[in-house]
Amino acid sequence: xxxxxxxxxxxxxxxxxxxxxxxxxxxRMIPGDxxxxxxxxGEDALxxxxxxxxxxxxxxxxxxxxxxxxxxxxxxxxxxxxxxSFWTGEPVAREIMRRLPITAELAVGTVIISLLIALPAGILxxxxxxSFLDYSGRFLSIAGLSMPSFxxxxxxxxxxxxxxxxxxPPGYTAPWEDPWVNFQQFILPCIAMGFHDSARSMRMxxxxxxxxxxxxxxxxxxxxxxxxxxxxxxxxxRNAMIPVITVVGIDFGYxxxxxxxxxxxxxxxxxxxxxxxxxxxxxxxxxxxxxxxxATMFLAIxxxxxxxxxxxxxxxxxxS
Amino acid sequence: xxxxxxVLAVLSWxxxxxxxxxxxxxxxxxxxxxxxxxxxxLDYCKSGNAFGxxxxxxxYEGLLSFDYEPGEDFRKQHRLVPLLAERWEQPDDTTxxxxxxxxxxxxxxxPLTADDVVFSLNYLRDAKNACTKRGNLAGVKSVEKVxxxxxxxxxxxxxxxxxxxxAQRETSIFPKHLHDAGKLFQGAEGTVGTGxxxxxxxxxxxxxxxxxxxxxxxxxxxxxxxVAYFVSEPQARLAGFVAKRFDFLRVPDKAQHDAAxxxxxxxxxxxxxxxxxYAIYMRVDRPPFDDVRVRxxxxxxxxxxxxxxxxxxxxxxxxxPGVSAVHDWAIPEAELLKxxxxxxxxDEDLAEARRLLKEAGYGDGLTFSIKAVSVWQNPRIAEVAxxxxxxxxxxxxxxxxxxxxxxxxxxxxxFEALLNGMSSDYIxxxxxxxxxxKGRGNEAHIADPELDRLIExxxxxxxxKERYQILRQIQEYLLEKMYVVPTVELGFFWIRHPYVHDLVxxxxxxxxxxxxxxxxxxxxxxxxxxx
Numbered sequence: 001x002x003x004x005x006x007x008x009x010x011x012x013x014x015x016x017x018x019x020x021x022x023x024x025x026x027x028r029m030i031p032g033d034x035x036x037x038x039x040x041x042g043e044d045a046l047x048x049x050x051x052x053x054x055x056x057x058x059x060x061x062x063x064x065x066x067x068x069x070x071x072x073x074x075x076x077x078x079x080x081x082x083x084x085s086f087w088t089g090e091p092v093a094r095e096i097m098r099r100l101p102i103t104a105e106l107a108v109g110t111v112i113i114s115l116l117i118a119l120p121a122g123i124l125x126x127x128x129x130x131s132f133l134d135y136s137g138r139f140l141s142i143a144g145l146s147m148p149s150f151x152x153x154x155x156x157x158x159x160x161x162x163x164x165x166x167x168x169p170p171g172y173t174a175p176w177e178d179p180w181v182n183f184q185q186f187i188l189p190c191i192a193m194g195f196h197d198s199a200r201s202m203r204m205x206x207x208x209x210x211x212x213x214x215x216x217x218x219x220x221x222x223x224x225x226x227x228x229x230x231x232x233x234x235x236x237x238r239n240a241m242i243p244v245i246t247v248v249g250i251d252f253g254y255x256x257x258x259x260x261x262x263x264x265x266x267x268x269x270x271x272x273x274x275x276x277x278x279x280x281x282x283x284x285x286x287x288x289x290x291x292x293x294x295a296t297m298f299l300a301i302x303x304x305x306x307x308x309x310x311x312x313x314x315x316x317x318x319x320s
Numbered sequence: 321x322x323x324x325x326x327v328l329a330v331l332s333w334x335x336x337x338x339x340x341x342x343x344x345x346x347x348x349x350x351x352x353x354x355x356x357x358x359x360x361x362l363d364y365c366k367s368g369n370a371f372g373x374x375x376x377x378x379x380y381e382g383l384l385s386f387d388y389e390p391g392e393d394f395r396k397q398h399r400l401v402p403l404l405a406e407r408w409e410q411p412d413d414t415t416x417x418x419x420x421x422x423x424x425x426x427x428x429x430x431p432l433t434a435d436d437v438v439f440s441l442n443y444l445r446d447a448k449n450a451c452t453k454r455g456n457l458a459g460v461k462s463v464e465k466v467x468x469x470x471x472x473x474x475x476x477x478x479x480x481x482x483x484x485x486x487a488q489r490e491t492s493i494f495p496k497h498l499h500d501a502g503k504l505f506q507g508a509e510g511t512v513g514t515g516x517x518x519x520x521x522x523x524x525x526x527x528x529x530x531x532x533x534x535x536x537x538x539x540x541x542x543x544x545x546x547v548a549y550f551v552s553e554p555q556a557r558l559a560g561f562v563a564k565r566f567d568f569l570r571v572p573d574k575a576q577h578d579a580a581x582x583x584x585x586x587x588x589x590x591x592x593x594x595x596x597x598y599a600i601y602m603r604v605d606r607p608p609f610d611d612v613r614v615r616x617x618x619x620x621x622x623x624x625x626x627x628x629x630x631x632x633x634x635x636x637x638x639x640x641p642g643v644s645a646v647h648d649w650a651i652p653e654a655e656l657l658k659x660x661x662x663x664x665x666x667d668e669d670l671a672e673a674r675r676l677l678k679e680a681g682y683g684d685g686l687t688f689s690i691k692a693v694s695v696w697q698n699p700r701i702a703e704v705a706x707x708x709x710x711x712x713x714x715x716x717x718x719x720x721x722x723x724x725x726x727x728x729x730x731x732x733x734x735f736e737a738l739l740n741g742m743s744s745d746y747i748x749x750x751x752x753x754x755x756x757x758k759g760r761g762n763e764a765h766i767a768d769p770e771l772d773r774l775i776e777x778x779x780x781x782x783x784x785k786e787r788y789q790i791l792r793q794i795q796e797y798l799l800e801k802m803y804v805v806p807t808v809e810l811g812f813f814w815i816r817h818p819y820v821h822d823l824v825x826x827x828x829x830x831x832x833x834x835x836x837x838x839x840x841x842x843x844x845x846x847x848x849x850x851x
Contacts, residue, residue: 030724030725031721031724031725031728031729032722032723032724032725032727032728033724033727033728033731036727036728036731037723037724037727038360038366039450039452048447048450048454048455048760049760050447051447051450051454054448054450055450087360088360088361088524089361098525099525154555157555157556157559158555158558158559158562160559160563161558161559161560161562161563161583162559162562162583165562165563165564166563167556167559167560167563167565170526170527170549170551170560170565171523171525171526171527171549172525172526264552264553264556265553265555265556266556267526267549267550267551267552267553267556269525269526273552277357280722280723280724281724282724
């Protein structure tokens with residue numbers, strides 16, 4: 001197991017190198033001039049060519065691409081410095097650290113809501129196959145899959161405003177500063193995203209449970225006279241959850257990049273909205289930093305899922 | 321008895337329940353609104369785009385201002401009123417003597433002096449400071465202090481738009497003492513102005529908070545403060561307005577306006593045309609647009625009345641080339657709508673367009689691409705225009721691109737035609753930018769010496785009536801040459817809760833908080849404290 005962990009960690013470096021090169025190259029290939037967007041400002045704004053040239057020099061955009069890349073990577077490796085945002089002039093790393101907890105909380109909350117819906121619905125659906133409960137659960141999962149999370153989010157804020165004259169507090173308040181405000185800020189976006197994401201988990205839970213409850217050891221458990229709850233929760237669910245955990249874990253990684261629209265709807269200043277605005281401003285250092293951080297987290301989460309997989313399933317642990 | 325009746329009548333007029341009584345302006349309360357996006361920075365010089373200006377308008381002031389009155393459209397005449405300047409004189413064509421208002425204080429308590437004015441205007445003019453709106457002081461030769469309360473501005477030649485440029489929001493005055501201390505524009509501490517609101521806090525991820533400046537030269541503001549949240553999503557802003565989180569809203573279309581008005585009984589709203597028009601902008605140095613017949617055919621084919629109806633439910637304006645329809649110097653609408661290209665029904669114009677195209681060698685049809693930004697109003701206008709051009713045998717292929725790519729393509733001349741937004745709030749700047757052969761925004765490559773001559777002539781003509789006549793000549797010339805084909809100026813809506821009073825509708829994109837010190841909230845406003 002230890003050798004496996006060391007090997008996985010060592011693979012992070014070349015993967016992140018490829019990611020950094022890819023994002024650097026892709027951003028340079030997109031049409032648009034970062035300095036022009038700063039000085040021109042808008043559709044009809046003027047710009048002074050001398051000012052534009054001076055700014056390009058200040059931002060290092062007049063250097064060859066290879067030099068720009070090497071300087072950026074060297075600063076990260078040597079000093080942990082991801083550079084300064086072209087748009088705001090603030091350190092990239094500082095802005096990421098401010099926004100990452102928001103996106104992470106949104107992602108964690110989404111997964112929790114998703115599992116709170118998916119697990120009971122999936123288990124009930126499987127255990128009461130072809131009953132009203134089963135059909136309701138499946139209908140709910142289709143509905144969740146069909147409705148985009150940003151649409152659900154928009155309906156939430158519109159109807160909350162119309163019916164209750166209520167709008168979640170804008171911005172971000174950390175849970176340790178004011179748990180109630182934090183809860184209000186996150187509950188609706190997490191439900192909007194969680195409901196959509198629960199669909200796949202619910203269907204997977206249902207199909208896995210259906211497969212597991214037909215196994216011989218479950219039949220043995222029934223024959224031994226164990227209670228239904230004990231059979232389902234202690235024996236069936238654990239085995240059924242292995243692929244579900246894998247999917248949820250991978251989904252969590254994708255969630256880090258999927259939150260952008262919901263963040264915009266609820267005015268949550270997360271990493272997703274930061275990345276979107278950085279792309280529109282051609283804020284190269286910010287985009288590169290954001291993508292590197294998200295890629296690192298995605299790889300780390302996948303790694304943890306693999307470890308968790310081995311922890312849950314003793315068969316994998318013994319084989320490795 | 322007669323005396324008693326007179327006294328009672330006077331008392332009756334003075335009592336609050338009289339229909340002729342003035343409202344008592346209530347002090348206190350916090351105004352809340354939503355800004356679409358945060359400013360790039362608090363550096364007013366470099367953040368001179370619309371969102372930077374929006375955030376800092378309540379804080380900074382200039383020497384002059386436009387005459388913003390609630391309920392009036394200041395754009396019609398651009399009447400100037402003194403602000404930090406108390407009065408001014410023009411002893412000759414190139415000299416302006418500005419007398420500063422006495423008793424004006426900066427937010428940190430220091431007094432405003434002529435040194436601040438000289439510093440600010442020279443700072444704006446200095447190319448090394450890379451101020452976005454450096455062009456506002458084009459033509460200024462020198463700015464000098466005469467005495468502690470007087471400044472002299474000298475121009476290279478007669479400069480008719482100078483005073484108007486001094487009234488623009490970006491030509492604000494900054495404190496020299498902060499620059500000397502190395503703190504100018506550095507965070508909230510370095511954002512010190514003379515305006516009715518001082519900056520209390522700025523968090524680009526959430527909101528900007530202003531508090532009333534009690535020593536404001538025009539009297540203590542009625543409000544305790546203003547909070548502006550950064551909300552990029554239009555539906556979230558709409559929901560916030562309905563939930564009374566935001567006290568007023570600017571919406572781009574009637575559908576959103578009607579939805580908001582339906583949910584807020586008693587809401588006060590106003591529809592108005594923007595002075596930000598859209599035009600088909602062509603590479604006139606290349607075929608087919610180097611042929612005036614082709615340009616005229618495009619102009620004749622457009623049905624602008626239908627555009628306004630279809631795109632903004634009848635709220636909007638049809639403008640002549642080069643100027644906005646909202647200005648007094650534009651060709652009057654009644655006259656304009658009788659001209660070819662603007663008149664309805666379109667039968668005669670369409671026939672003439674086809675004839676012109678045939679004469680120009682495009683009788684079998686003409687195809688070109690129109691590039692447009694894929695957001696805002698641009699795609700909708702482009703689609704309607706393309707549909708209308710089909711009626712004369714023109715196939716306009718629409719190429720919607722992301723904003724960054726659009727600006728790059730426009731700058732590099734990588735287009736056949738663009739659907740371009742063109743602000744003509746400030747006529748001199750607009751004409752120089754888009755139509756002058758040396759214009760920095762002349763990506764259409766217009767090179768017309770006669771047009772250049774007229775543009776310079778209006779700049780140098782100080783007599784307003786004469787200048788209006790030259791502007792009229794320019795419009796007629798542009799109608800003949802049609803270098804840029806104007807489409808429409810679409811309408812917007814402004815809606816506020818009934819408890820908000822004396823709010824100036826800036827009629828700009830985005831909305832600006834002019835005369836923030838005059839705004840007041842009545843007792844129906846939600847109870848709020850300043851964060």
